[in-house]
Amino acid sequence: MMEKPTLKSSLKSLFYIAPMLLIVGTFNLYPIVQSFLMSLYQDYNIFTGEVGGYGFSNFVEILQDPKFILAIRNTFIFVLGVVPISIVISLTIAVLLTKIEALSSFFRSIYFLPFVTSTVAISIVWSWIYHSRFGLLNYGLGLLGVAPIEFLEDPDYAMLALVIMAVWKGLGFNIILFLVGLNNIDANYYSAAKIDGAKGFQRFTNITVPLLGPTIFLVSVMGVINSFKVFDEVFALFQSRPGPAGSAMTVVYYIFQKFYQENQYAVAAAAGIVLFLIILVVTLIQMGFNKKFVHY
Amino acid sequence: MEQINRKSTPLLASILKRKKEKADLDSGASQNISTRVAAYVLLGLGSFTMLIPFLWMVSTSLKSPAEAVAMPPVWIPQVFRIENFIEAFEVAPFGRYFLNSVLITALSTLGELLTTILAAFAFAKLKFYGKNLLFTILIATMMVPGELLIIPNYLTISNMGLINTYAAMIIPYVASVFSVFMLKQNFESIPNELYYAAKVDGSNDFRFLWTILVPLSKSAIVAVAILKIIGSWNAFMWPLIVTNETALRPLPVGLLAFTTEAGTHYQLLMAASAIVIAPMILIYLFLQRYIIMGVAKSGLKG
Amino acid sequence: MQVRFNDVTMAYGDKAVLQNINFTIPEGKLVSILGPSGCGKSTTLMLISGLTFPSNGQIYFGDKEVTKQDAVKRKVGMVFQNYALYPHLSVLENIMFPLKMEKVPKKQRRERAMELATLVQIEDHVDKKPKQLSGGQQQRVAIARALAKEPSILLMDEPLSNLDARLRIEMREEIHRIQQETGVTTVFVTHDQEEALSISDEVMVLNEGAIQQNSDPITLYRKPKNRFVAQFLGTPVINTIDTVAHPEVLDRLALPENTKRTVTMIGLRAEDLVTTTNQNEALFEGTVSHVARVGKDVTVHIKNQYQEVVATDLGVIPQEETDIYLTAQMKDIHLFDQNGETVEFEAVALA
Numbered sequence: 001m002m003e004k005p006t007l008k009s010s011l012k013s014l015f016y017i018a019p020m021l022l023i024v025g026t027f028n029l030y031p032i033v034q035s036f037l038m039s040l041y042q043d044y045n046i047f048t049g050e051v052g053g054y055g056f057s058n059f060v061e062i063l064q065d066p067k068f069i070l071a072i073r074n075t076f077i078f079v080l081g082v083v084p085i086s087i088v089i090s091l092t093i094a095v096l097l098t099k100i101e102a103l104s105s106f107f108r109s110i111y112f113l114p115f116v117t118s119t120v121a122i123s124i125v126w127s128w129i130y131h132s133r134f135g136l137l138n139y140g141l142g143l144l145g146v147a148p149i150e151f152l153e154d155p156d157y158a159m160l161a162l163v164i165m166a167v168w169k170g171l172g173f174n175i176i177l178f179l180v181g182l183n184n185i186d187a188n189y190y191s192a193a194k195i196d197g198a199k200g201f202q203r204f205t206n207i208t209v210p211l212l213g214p215t216i217f218l219v220s221v222m223g224v225i226n227s228f229k230v231f232d233e234v235f236a237l238f239q240s241r242p243g244p245a246g247s248a249m250t251v252v253y254y255i256f257q258k259f260y261q262e263n264q265y266a267v268a269a270a271a272g273i274v275l276f277l278i279i280l281v282v283t284l285i286q287m288g289f290n291k292k293f294v295h296y
Numbered sequence: 297m298e299q300i301n302r303k304s305t306p307l308l309a310s311i312l313k314r315k316k317e318k319a320d321l322d323s324g325a326s327q328n329i330s331t332r333v334a335a336y337v338l339l340g341l342g343s344f345t346m347l348i349p350f351l352w353m354v355s356t357s358l359k360s361p362a363e364a365v366a367m368p369p370v371w372i373p374q375v376f377r378i379e380n381f382i383e384a385f386e387v388a389p390f391g392r393y394f395l396n397s398v399l400i401t402a403l404s405t406l407g408e409l410l411t412t413i414l415a416a417f418a419f420a421k422l423k424f425y426g427k428n429l430l431f432t433i434l435i436a437t438m439m440v441p442g443e444l445l446i447i448p449n450y451l452t453i454s455n456m457g458l459i460n461t462y463a464a465m466i467i468p469y470v471a472s473v474f475s476v477f478m479l480k481q482n483f484e485s486i487p488n489e490l491y492y493a494a495k496v497d498g499s500n501d502f503r504f505l506w507t508i509l510v511p512l513s514k515s516a517i518v519a520v521a522i523l524k525i526i527g528s529w530n531a532f533m534w535p536l537i538v539t540n541e542t543a544l545r546p547l548p549v550g551l552l553a554f555t556t557e558a559g560t561h562y563q564l565l566m567a568a569s570a571i572v573i574a575p576m577i578l579i580y581l582f583l584q585r586y587i588i589m590g591v592a593k594s595g596l597k598g
Numbered sequence: 599m600q601v602r603f604n605d606v607t608m609a610y611g612d613k614a615v616l617q618n619i620n621f622t623i624p625e626g627k628l629v630s631i632l633g634p635s636g637c638g639k640s641t642t643l644m645l646i647s648g649l650t651f652p653s654n655g656q657i658y659f660g661d662k663e664v665t666k667q668d669a670v671k672r673k674v675g676m677v678f679q680n681y682a683l684y685p686h687l688s689v690l691e692n693i694m695f696p697l698k699m700e701k702v703p704k705k706q707r708r709e710r711a712m713e714l715a716t717l718v719q720i721e722d723h724v725d726k727k728p729k730q731l732s733g734g735q736q737q738r739v740a741i742a743r744a745l746a747k748e749p750s751i752l753l754m755d756e757p758l759s760n761l762d763a764r765l766r767i768e769m770r771e772e773i774h775r776i777q778q779e780t781g782v783t784t785v786f787v788t789h790d791q792e793e794a795l796s797i798s799d800e801v802m803v804l805n806e807g808a809i810q811q812n813s814d815p816i817t818l819y820r821k822p823k824n825r826f827v828a829q830f831l832g833t834p835v836i837n838t839i840d841t842v843a844h845p846e847v848l849d850r851l852a853l854p855e856n857t858k859r860t861v862t863m864i865g866l867r868a869e870d871l872v873t874t875t876n877q878n879e880a881l882f883e884g885t886v887s888h889v890a891r892v893g894k895d896v897t898v899h900i901k902n903q904y905q906e907v908v909a910t911d912l913g914v915i916p917q918e919e920t921d922i923y924l925t926a927q928m929k930d931i932h933l934f935d936q937n938g939e940t941v942e943f944e945a946v947a948l949a
C-alpha cells in the first residue's frame with residue numbers, strides 16, 4: 001500500500017489479526033517468557049502455584065543428573081546419526097530421480113509416503129519389524145547369517161533402531177527440498193562443465209554440490225532442529241519407556257518425564273531452556289559455517 | 297478444480313517434472329543407458345525398502361495369530377482375516393477414537409484457516425503501526441521448539457479448567473505462525489491493483505478478502521490446510537498430556553494405549569495401526585500435489 | 599581443426615530443426631552462423647559441441663568422426679550466451695576449471711590461467727567472483743575459460759547479445775583480436791548481420807533448418823544466392839520490385855530473353871539506386887515522400903501507387919514531393935526467379 005498507517009487503518013487491521021494474536025500470544029509468546037521464568041523457580045509448589053524464589057538451582061540439578069547428561073548424549077548421537085545419513089541418502093535419491101523420465105514421480109511418491117503417516121502408528125509397526133524373535137529384520141539378518149539382535153531390548157542397539165527408523169521417515173521431506181534445489185541449478189552450468197571436460201561424478205562434486213549449498217544448509221538446519229526434538233518415536237517404539245534401561249532417553253523425553261510423570265515443572269522447564277539453547281547454538285554454528293563456505 | 301491445478305502448475309511442474317531442457321542436457325539421450333538402468337534399479341530397490349513397513353503392516357493385519365508369528369515369515373496370509381479389524385474395534389473403542397480425531401482435526405483446521413487467512417490478509421495488504429516489528433516477533437517464535445511451551449501451556453489450559461476436554465486439544469492449535477507466513481507470501485504475490493480495483497468498485501476489505509483473495513489463493517490455502525490436517529491427525533504428545541479419559545483420546549493416543557491391551561496380538565496391533573495411518577495415506581494419494589507444494593514452499597522460505 | 603557436417607539432420611519428434619545439412623568449417627578461420635531466431639543455428643553449435651547429437655548424418659573433426667562422442671570428450675571450447683560462469687568459483691578458478699578436469703598440476707594451471715587472463719585483459723580481477731564483474735568482464739572470463747584447454751575449436755553462442763551496444767562493438771573487436779592471436783578455429787553464432795559480416799572470414803546463413811549460403815562476407819552481400827539472403831542482409835532491407843506485376847521494368851533491362859522469362863522479381867539495394875532523367879532507364883518512378891537525415895546519413899523514401907523504395911546514396915538529395923526516376927547499374931541488380939533463387943545473367947545490349 002502506498003499510504004501510511006493511520007489510527008483507523010491500524011484499528012481495522014487489529015480486527016483481522018486479533019484472533020490469531022490472541023491464540024499465538026497465549027500459547028506461543030506467553031509460554032516462551034513463562035518457560036524462562038519457570039526454569040528459575042525455586043521451591044515451586046505445583047498445587048498452590050507458590051514460588052519460593054528465583055535462582056539457577058534447577059539448572060544445577062539437571063546438569064548433575066546423569067539421566068539428563070545421558071539424554072543430551074543420546075540426543076546428539078541421534079542428531080549426528082540421522083542428519084548426515086539422511087542428507088546423503090536423500091540427495092542421492094533426488095539426483096537419481098532427475099536422471100530418469102518414466103516413473104520418476106511414482107518413485108518420489110513412495111519415498112514421501114512415510115512423511116504423512118502417524119509417528120506413533122508407524123513406530124509401532126517398526127517395533128514389530130524390530131521384534132527379536134518374530135521380527136522381519138532379524139529374519140532378514142538371519143538369511144545373511146547374522147544372529148538375531150534384540151534391537152528394542154539391548155541398550156547397545158536402541159539408538160541404532162531409533163536412527164534407522166527416523167532416517168526412513170524423514171527421507172521424503174528432504175528429497176522434495178533437494179529436488180527443488182536441483183531444479184534451481186541452471187542447466188547451462190552442466191553444459192559448461194561438460195564442455196570443460198567434467199565427467200558425471202566430477203559434475204556432481206564440482207557443480208551440483210556447491211550450487212546446492214543453500215539447500216544442503218537448509219535441509220541440515222531443519223533436520224537438526226527436528227531431530228533434537230525427538231520424542232514420539234522413542235515413546236512408541238519402546239512401549240512408553242525411554243528405551244531399554246533408559247538407554248534411549250532423549251532431552252524431550254526427559255522433559256516429558258520430569259513434567260508429566262514426576263511433576264517437577266521447574267526442572268522440566270530448565271531442561272527445555274537447555275534444549276532451546278543447544279538448538280540455538282548449533283543453528284548459529286551452522287549459519288557461521290554456511291557463511292564461510294556457501295557464499296557466492 | 298481445473299483452475300487450481302493450472303495455477304499451481306509452474307512451481308509443481310518444476311518439482312514434479314524436470315524441464316525438458318535439463319533432461320536433454322544432463323541425463324541426455326546420449327548418456328549411456330547403463331547409467332539410467334542403474335538409476336532405475338537403485339530407485340526401485342530403494343522404494344521397495346521404503347514400502348516394506350507398510351506392506352508388512354498390511355500383511356500382518358490380515359493374518360491369523362499363528363501366521364503372524366510364523367517363521368519364516370508369511371507375506372500373503374492363506375485367508376485374509378478382515379475380522380482382525382473388527383476385533384480391534386471391539387477390543388478398544390477405535391470408533392470413538394476415530395471420531396475424536398476427525399472432530400479435533402476438522403475443528404483445529406477450520407479454526408486455523410480462519411485466523412490465518414484474516415491475519416495473513418492484514419500483514420499482506422493492510423497498513424498498521426508496528427506491523428514489521430510484530431511480524432518479526434512472530435517469525436522469531438518459530439525458532440523456539442514447541443516442546444518448550446508444553447509446560448506453561450498445560451498450566452494455562454489447566455487454569456482455564458479445560459483439562460480433559462476437546463477444547464484443550466483444539467484451542468492452542470487454531471492459529472499457526474507458519475501458516476500465516478505461508479499465506480502472507482501468497483497474498484502478497486497477488487497484485488495490489490486488484491485490491492484497488494475492488495475498492496474503486498465499492499467492495500470493502502472483508503468482501504475483497506473472501507471473494508477475490510481467497511479464491512485466487514486456493515492452492516496455497518489447500519496446501520496449508522492439508523499440512524495442518526496431517527499434523528493434527530498425527531499429534532501425540534499434547535493430547536496425551538491434556539487428556540486422561542479414554543473417551544476423549546484421539547487415535548495416536550488410543551493406539552498407544554492399545555499396545556498394552558493387545559499384548560502380543562500383533563495382527564490386531566497392525567490392524568489398529570493401519571486404521572490410524574490409512575486416512576492420511578488416502579488424503580495423500582488424492583491431494584499429493586498440494587502436500588508436496590506446501591513442503592517445497594516451506595523449504596523455499598526456510 | 600576442420601569441422602565437417604555430412605548430411606546432418608536434427609529432429610525433435612516430428613519437427614526437423616536441421617534438414618540434411620552439409621558444410622565444412624576450414625581450420626583456423628572465424629566462421630559465423632547467421633540466421634533469424636529458430637533457424638537452427640544454436641542447434642548447429644550444440645551439435646558441434648557434442649551437447650546434443652544428430653538424428654542422422656555424421657560429424658567430422660578433421661578426419662575423425664565424432665558423431666557419437668560426448669561433449670566431455672570432444673575438447674571444444676564454448677562461450678555461452680549467458681556465459682555460464684560458475685558462480686561459486688573465482689575468476690581464476692573458473693579459468694582453471696577445465697585444466698583441473700584434465701588433472702593439470704596446480705602450478706601449471708595457475709600459470710596458464712594467468713596467461714589467459716592477461717590475453718583477455720581481465721588479469722586485475724582474477725580473485726573476484728563472477729557476480730562482481732560487469733557483463734563485458736564476464737564475457738572475457740568466459741572466453742578465457744573456453745580457451746584454457748587449448749581447444750581445437752572455439753564455439754560462441756550469441757556471445758554479445760547480453761551486452762549494450764557500445765560494449766558489443768568493443769567485444770566484437772576483442773573476439774576478432776583473440777581469434778587472430780590464437781588462430782583457433784572459431785564458430786560464432788549470431789542473429790546480428792553486422793556482427794557476422796564485420797568479424798568473420800566466412801558466414802553461413804541458415805534459415806528454417808537449411809543452409810542458404812556459405813561464403814565470405816563480401817560475396818554474401820554482393821552475390822546473395824537467393825532472396826532470403828538478399829533480404830536478410832543489409833540495412834535498410836533491399837528494395838524489391840515484382841516484375842510480374844510490372845513487366846515494363848524488365849524491358850528496360852539489358853537481359854537475354856530467356857533470362858527475362860524466369861525472372862519474377864528484381865532486388866535493388868538502397869545504396870545502389872541512382873537518379874536518372876531518362877524515363878526509359880527508370881526501374882522505379884515515384885514521388886519523394888520523405889527525406890530522413892540521421893547525422894551524415896540521408897535516407898530518401900520514394901513512393902508510387904504500388905509501393906515504396908528507399909535510397910541512401912543519391913548524391914544530389916531531391917526535394918520532398920518531387921517526382922524522380924530511379925535506376926541502377928546492371929552489375930548491382932539482383933534477379934530472382936519464382937522460387938526466390940538468384941538468376942545469374944549476362945547483360946546484353948539493349949534491343
